[in-house]
Amino acid sequence: MRTTGDAPVTVRRLSAPNDFRAQLAADVAAGMRATPKQIPSRYFYDAVGSALFEEITRLPEYYLTRAETEILADRASEIMRLVEPDELVELGSGSSTKTRLLIEAMRTTGGSRYVPIDISEAALREAAVALCSDYTWLEVEGLVGDFHTDLRLLRRRGRRLLAFLGSTIGNYPPAGRAELLTTIAATLDDGDALLLGVDLVKDVPTMVAAYDDTAGVTARFTKNVLDVVNRELDADFPTDEFTHVPRWNAEQSRMEAWLRADRDMDVHIRALDMTVPIAAGEEIHTEVSCKFTREGITAELGAVGLGPVAWYTDRAERFGLVVARPR
Numbered sequence: 001m002r003t004t005g006d007a008p009v010t011v012r013r014l015s016a017p018n019d020f021r022a023q024l025a026a027d028v029a030a031g032m033r034a035t036p037k038q039i040p041s042r043y044f045y046d047a048v049g050s051a052l053f054e055e056i057t058r059l060p061e062y063y064l065t066r067a068e069t070e071i072l073a074d075r076a077s078e079i080m081r082l083v084e085p086d087e088l089v090e091l092g093s094g095s096s097t098k099t100r101l102l103i104e105a106m107r108t109t110g111g112s113r114y115v116p117i118d119i120s121e122a123a124l125r126e127a128a129v130a131l132c133s134d135y136t137w138l139e140v141e142g143l144v145g146d147f148h149t150d151l152r153l154l155r156r157r158g159r160r161l162l163a164f165l166g167s168t169i170g171n172y173p174p175a176g177r178a179e180l181l182t183t184i185a186a187t188l189d190d191g192d193a194l195l196l197g198v199d200l201v202k203d204v205p206t207m208v209a210a211y212d213d214t215a216g217v218t219a220r221f222t223k224n225v226l227d228v229v230n231r232e233l234d235a236d237f238p239t240d241e242f243t244h245v246p247r248w249n250a251e252q253s254r255m256e257a258w259l260r261a262d263r264d265m266d267v268h269i270r271a272l273d274m275t276v277p278i279a280a281g282e283e284i285h286t287e288v289s290c291k292f293t294r295e296g297i298t299a300e301l302g303a304v305g306l307g308p309v310a311w312y313t314d315r316a317e318r319f320g321l322v323v324a325r326p327r
Contacts, residue, residue, distance in 0.1 A: 009128045011121060014145030014153045018119075021232055025272060028229055031284075032269070032276045041171060041257075041287035043228050044221065052221040059217060061209040064167060067319035068197050069098050075312050076105035079161075079323060082310060083193045084109045086158025090165070091147045093118035093127045098165055102195075103135060106161075113157055117143045117150070148180060151187045160192040167199035167319070170254070170290040177290075177300060185304040185326065194306060194324045198292040202318055204248050207291065211246040211255050219244035222257050222286055234270040241265070245283060253296075257287040297322060 024043060031038040045053070057065040072079075080102070088106055090099060093116040103114055114131065118124050124142030132140055145153070162184060169177055184194060201207075211218055222244045226237040245258040260283045267276040278284075298308055301324050310323040 009132050009140050009142075011124050011128060011142040011144065013121075014117075014143050014150040017144075018146070024229070024232055028233060028269065029272050029274065032274065036283060036285050037276075037278070038285040039225050039229065041225075044225050044287075046224070046228050048227070049221060049224045052217060052224060055217050056213070056221060059213045059215065061213045063206070063210060063316075063318055064199055065098075067314040067316065068165060068167075068321065069101070070314045071312050071319065071321050072098055072101040075321070076101045077108060079195060079310070079321075080105040080109045080111070082323060083161045084159060085111045085161035085193070087111060087113035087115055087160050089115040089117070089154065089160055089162045091117055091163070092166070092168065093120065093123045093142065099127075099163075100131075100134075102161075102163060103131065103138060107135075107137065111161075112137055113139045113141070115141050115143060115154070117145060117147045119144065119146055148183065151183050154187060156189075160188065161195055162188065162192070163195040165195070165197040167197050167289070169196060170199055170292070171288060172290070173252075173288060178303065181300060181304045181306070185306050188306075188326050190326060192326065193309070194301075194322075196297070196301075196322050196324065198297050198320045198322065199289070200313070200318060200320050201253060201291045201293055206318075207255055208246055208248055211257060211289065212244070218246070222259060225286055226259070229269070233272060236268050238265065242284075252288075252290070253292070254288045254290040256285065257289075258283040258285055292320070294320065294322075302327075 027040050056062050085106060088102055088111065116124060116127060121144045124144060128140040128142045132138055172180060188194060223239050223242055226239045229235050230237055241262045242259040243262060245260045247256045247258060249256050261278045261280055263280045265278050267278060294311060301308060305327055306324040307327040308322050308324045312321045313319060
């Protein structure tokens with residue numbers, strides 16, 4: 001344990017670390033044999049990818065971060081009065097404006113504990129030290145782990161508000177969302193609450209532009225996953241010979257990201273002893289970003305035993321925050 005100001009900062013591991021390279025190898029091997037080919041979006045976020053995503057959040061086309069921050073700036077105090085949590089648990093490590101708005105509001109209702117969960121120990125330590133430097137009253141316990149499997153290991157310290165922001169829930173297809181929401185619901189007792197951010201269905205041009213900015217940052221972000229595979233698995237994907245393709249899938253209410261090969265190629269993945277033929281125009285699926293309606297997310301929460309008690313949107317009604325409790 002070390003201290004910053006008067007408040008303790010601890011970082012501990014919830015479970016044994018996963019072998020990142022072995023998991024990447026398994027996922028890429030399966031994905032290159034699938035139809036269509038795919039690489040999971042979780043591999044976007046190496047140091048370069050994380051920096052590119054931070055840049056994306058500041059782009060004029062990417063409304064999601066601004067819209068959610070607007071809601072929290074207006075409503076964080078109201079949310080904290082509604083829940084009166086002793087601790088704020090956040091899925092993903094946060095020291096951004098959004099997290100700080102919640103922490104500052106939590107103090108007004110007597111809460112003093114922040115518990116971020118993230119797979120990156122470095123990100124947790126950086127966030128913890130920054131927050132405790134600014135909020136000397138705040139106790140931070142960073143937990144290194146995978147919230148898909150490790151939430152059950154959380155130690156309870158009073159009434160809990162569990163925050164899952166940024167519409168990250170939209171990166172899961174329906175079955176994956178149901179599984180994760182079931183896991184989240186199991187960590188909540190009477191009096192606890194979930195604060196969930198969801199991007200709302202809106203006009204298609206606005207949604208497409210958010211994933212196809214004119215500066216090309218999102219394209220670089222998406223193609224970076226090929227650089228990750230090249231580096232970690234000794235592959236030779238010609239990154240510059242793929243085109244980023246965002247697409248609205250109306251039937252499944254989601255934006256999709258694809259990488260389209262500009263020419264015929266044979267890609268060698270030496271760590272897998274694998275050669276992958278890819279035809280000109282063939283696409284590799286990399287990400288989904290599901291969009292929601294109030295009625296739809298209410299039904300999904302209800303299916304896992306959670307009932308909404310408050311619903312907020314930004315003034316343009318682009319983004320929603322829902323507070324839900326165990327029923």
